[in-house]
Amino acid sequence: MRRQAMVMATALLLAGTAAAAAQTANPDAAAVHPDLWPAAKSPAAISDPKTEARIDALIGKMTIEQKVGQLVQADISTITPKDLETYPLGSILAGGNSGPNGNERSTAADWAKLVGDFRAVSLRPQANGVAIPIIFGVDAVHGHNNIPGATLFPHNIGLGAARDPELIQRIGAVTAAEIAGSGIEWTFAPTLAVPQDLRWGRSYEGYAADPKLIADYAKAMVLGLQGKLVAGRTLGASQVAATAKHFLADGGTFEGKDQGDAKIDEKELIAKHAMGYPAAIDAGALTVMASFSSWQGVKHHGNKGLLTDALKQKMGFEGFVVGDWNGHGQVAGCTVTDCAQSINAGLDMFMAPDSWKGLFDSTVKHAKDGTIPAARLNDAVRRILRVKYKLGLFPEGHVDRSIVKAVGTPDHLAVAREAVAKSLVLLKNNGSVLPIKPGARVLVTGPAADSMAIQSGGWTISWQGTDVVRSDFPNGQTIWEALDKSVRDAGGVATLSDDGAFKEKPDVAIVVFGEAPYAEFQGDVATLDYQPSEATDLATLKKLKAAGIPVVALFLSGRSMFTNPEINASDAFVAGWLPGSQGAGVADVLVAGKDGKTVRGFTGTLPFAWPANARSPVEKPLFAVGYGLKYGDASTVPQLSEELGVDITAALNVENFFSGGRARSPWVLSITDAGGKRPVESAAITSPGGMIAARSVDVRAQEDGKSFVWTGPATLELTGPYADLSRQLNNSFALRIEWRIDAPGTAPVSIALGGKAFDISAAVKSAAPGQIVTIKVPLRCFADAGANLRQVDNAATVKADKGFAATLLNTNVEAVGENLPCPPAVK
Numbered sequence: 001m002r003r004q005a006m007v008m009a010t011a012l013l014l015a016g017t018a019a020a021a022a023q024t025a026n027p028d029a030a031a032v033h034p035d036l037w038p039a040a041k042s043p044a045a046i047s048d049p050k051t052e053a054r055i056d057a058l059i060g061k062m063t064i065e066q067k068v069g070q071l072v073q074a075d076i077s078t079i080t081p082k083d084l085e086t087y088p089l090g091s092i093l094a095g096g097n098s099g100p101n102g103n104e105r106s107t108a109a110d111w112a113k114l115v116g117d118f119r120a121v122s123l124r125p126q127a128n129g130v131a132i133p134i135i136f137g138v139d140a141v142h143g144h145n146n147i148p149g150a151t152l153f154p155h156n157i158g159l160g161a162a163r164d165p166e167l168i169q170r171i172g173a174v175t176a177a178e179i180a181g182s183g184i185e186w187t188f189a190p191t192l193a194v195p196q197d198l199r200w201g202r203s204y205e206g207y208a209a210d211p212k213l214i215a216d217y218a219k220a221m222v223l224g225l226q227g228k229l230v231a232g233r234t235l236g237a238s239q240v241a242a243t244a245k246h247f248l249a250d251g252g253t254f255e256g257k258d259q260g261d262a263k264i265d266e267k268e269l270i271a272k273h274a275m276g277y278p279a280a281i282d283a284g285a286l287t288v289m290a291s292f293s294s295w296q297g298v299k300h301h302g303n304k305g306l307l308t309d310a311l312k313q314k315m316g317f318e319g320f321v322v323g324d325w326n327g328h329g330q331v332a333g334c335t336v337t338d339c340a341q342s343i344n345a346g347l348d349m350f351m352a353p354d355s356w357k358g359l360f361d362s363t364v365k366h367a368k369d370g371t372i373p374a375a376r377l378n379d380a381v382r383r384i385l386r387v388k389y390k391l392g393l394f395p396e397g398h399v400d401r402s403i404v405k406a407v408g409t410p411d412h413l414a415v416a417r418e419a420v421a422k423s424l425v426l427l428k429n430n431g432s433v434l435p436i437k438p439g440a441r442v443l444v445t446g447p448a449a450d451s452m453a454i455q456s457g458g459w460t461i462s463w464q465g466t467d468v469v470r471s472d473f474p475n476g477q478t479i480w481e482a483l484d485k486s487v488r489d490a491g492g493v494a495t496l497s498d499d500g501a502f503k504e505k506p507d508v509a510i511v512v513f514g515e516a517p518y519a520e521f522q523g524d525v526a527t528l529d530y531q532p533s534e535a536t537d538l539a540t541l542k543k544l545k546a547a548g549i550p551v552v553a554l555f556l557s558g559r560s561m562f563t564n565p566e567i568n569a570s571d572a573f574v575a576g577w578l579p580g581s582q583g584a585g586v587a588d589v590l591v592a593g594k595d596g597k598t599v600r601g602f603t604g605t606l607p608f609a610w611p612a613n614a615r616s617p618v619e620k621p622l623f624a625v626g627y628g629l630k631y632g633d634a635s636t637v638p639q640l641s642e643e644l645g646v647d648i649t650a651a652l653n654v655e656n657f658f659s660g661g662r663a664r665s666p667w668v669l670s671i672t673d674a675g676g677k678r679p680v681e682s683a684a685i686t687s688p689g690g691m692i693a694a695r696s697v698d699v700r701a702q703e704d705g706k707s708f709v710w711t712g713p714a715t716l717e718l719t720g721p722y723a724d725l726s727r728q729l730n731n732s733f734a735l736r737i738e739w740r741i742d743a744p745g746t747a748p749v750s751i752a753l754g755g756k757a758f759d760i761s762a763a764v765k766s767a768a769p770g771q772i773v774t775i776k777v778p779l780r781c782f783a784d785a786g787a788n789l790r791q792v793d794n795a796a797t798v799k800a801d802k803g804f805a806a807t808l809l810n811t812n813v814e815a816v817g818e819n820l821p822c823p824p825a826v827k
């Protein structure tokens with residue numbers, strides 16, 4: 001819950017805000033009954049007697065500071081190897097936007113050097129002779145997605161469509177070899193979520209809706225990443241520690257809200273969301289990551305019943321539990337720098353990317369005063385040391401993981417190409433338009449046809465994946481490049497068109513389109529409607545169809561979506577998910593060679609139901625789980641209803657302009673100065689004339705804010721298709737902007753909607769630097785000034801000058817329920 005202190009500033013509302021974690025829990029509903037949970041057991045090879053004896057001896061020498069250090073993990077963006085001389089931390093991670101020396105496009109050799117630098121300091125004996133190596137972790141969730149040139153696989157939802165555990169194990173082995181090839185020994189994967197509401201922005205990280213398939217894949221991926229554990233033997237040089245995540249029910253939150261609450265009973269919690277964990281534990285998973293989310297109002301980072309009673313005791317997990325990005329700070333009574341509650345609940349390692357110093361100090365205090373019992377502290381340290389010994393991180397039995405040549409090898413790329421082909425699902429093939437016949441004249445169009453970013457999705461090079469370029473994957477192919485080669489090899493001609501235009505009528509058109517890249521939090525949507533209110537891709541499909549051209553739609557997405565209009569406008573429709581860098585896998589299935597045969601046929605089936613309308617959770621499937629056509633199937637998809645099945649205003653999103661660090665569809669965020677206008681489409685960008693710079697920053701969550709710094713006259717604006725706000729005008733709504741005032745400056749600051757501006761300088765300048773404030777201007781103020789609220793295409797424009805800096809958090813219209821006066825109008 002956010003506490004607000006409100007004061008009136010001239011004609012508007014200024015609200016200072018402070019974030020505070022709060023939970024509304026029903027103790028009975030959140031009670032854990034261990035006897036209901038499945039039994040499992042980590043292999044004895046994790047805790048063999050020889051290893052335990054070494055751990056006993058080491059723990060006996062360690063100071064409290066050294067023990068606490070093992071429990072804390074820092075991000076490379078906030079720590080240097082030298083810091084380890086003062087703070088004996090046990091782990092380092094590289095978050096989604098962190099790279100060696102701030103370069104997110106660092107090479108495998110750069111990564112290996114960075115890891116080596118941290119490890120070298122950690123292995124210098126301290127005064128008592130103790131030297132414990134750090135463990136280094138990364139998010140390698142669809143291949144080693146942090147490194148240009150690495151092998152990139154389809155995201156998990158596509159792998160779920162393949163229904164092939166043996167393939168998953170091979171993917172795990174390839175991924176491990178490439179992670180190890182950059183000197184790293186730990187990946188935060190696999191995700192074992194079972195998404196229930198596909199509005200969730202992490203849906204593509206879940207393999208499928210079937211808990212049984214999740215369990216099969218959990219075992220396969222853990223064995224692929226780690227190999228089979230053997231007592232007294234370390235993992236090999238091409239193997240890394242796996243992380244079963246996110247424990248638990250991150251895919252079961254109410255309304256699919258990221259970091260939300262699973263409001264379900266314990267039996268459903270187990271049956272739908274826990275089934276992957278026993279399989280992962282039995283296979284030897286060395287780590288488990290706690291979820292940001294809650295169950296019945298209790299945050300998992302502080303839930304002893306789940307972390308200790310269910311996971312460690314009933315399911316016999318002997319490795320260690322790591323937190324998620326400052327997730328401990330959401331536990332009731334905690335902050336990101338102080339949370340004994342999480343350790344006492346069963347968390348073994350804090351993920352404290354930027355909070356590690358304060359957290360280390362407070363945890364040392366809690367360990368010394370007994371708030372954290374010695375037995376609990378020693379148990380956490382023991383679990384972490386087990387994993388470090390198993391990985392061969394200590395000098396005795398050291399395993400060298402820096403075989404750079406393992407990254408992006410031809411045999412690895414071949415596995416990715418196979419995975420792409422097996423992930424494709426054919427939903428419609430009326431008239432047997434597919435496969436593309438040899439010798440055909442083929443038009444290829446659509447925004448995703450030649451976009452490595454769209455086909456790769458989030459968690460690619462950067463966290464959100466929005467700034468991926470073709471050169472990031474020199475051994476890959478965009479879908480256009482792959483189709484072009486295959487069509488030419490079969491004696492045909494392929495042409496790429498940006499807008500679907502053509503000079504000579506093609507025999508067939510392939511339109512490649514889909515969701516823009518996103519990752520957690522920023523990928524949450526209001527409905528499952530694809531392209532609400534804009535429908536530019538549908539227009540392309542219809543234009544080609546009207547020209548009498550057979551149309552193949554290749555839809556790239558991180559979830560099943562309402563696409564009935566697009567399916568109706570196509571002769572064939574393929575769900576391509578997020579295939580990754582090997583576009584050739586698409587061409588292998590879609591294009592026939594000179595002999596009339598494709599390299600591979602369609603074998604993929606839906607891992608989640610495909611919706612008949614835009615509602616979520618999907619109650620009325622258009623195509624059920626397991627549906628998928630094959631070549632030769634006699635099936636014709638009839639004309640489909642195009643009714644959304646949801647309130648049109650929810651689908652159009654007329655009220656939420658900016659949240660979670662990005663503009664919300666259909667709204668577009670841009671920055672403008674005398675040099676021109678530029679969309680804000682990447683993590684860091686500057687206006688054409690250099691008068692305003694924007695970059696993604698962390699405020700309450702990772703990349704949830706967009707920082708703007710003015711060095712001259714410039715504007716930021718949120719624009720989109722015409723939206724009707726007249727209904728909101730009649731119900732006392734206001735334009736609301738929540739931002740952190742980083743530097744108030746001295747020049748005027750104004751905000752406009754519908755082309756009518758008001759001066760908000762007084763509110764801005766009354767805020768202390770760094771204060772989060774909320775400003776509200778009633779919609780009636782804009783209407784009275786002459787704005788046409790029935791046709792609003794400029795939802796919010798902030799104009800300022802040199803010296804002003806602010807971090808935008810939220811912009812929307814909302815009911816205020818109070819009679820706010822209008823601020824001074826800008827003439």
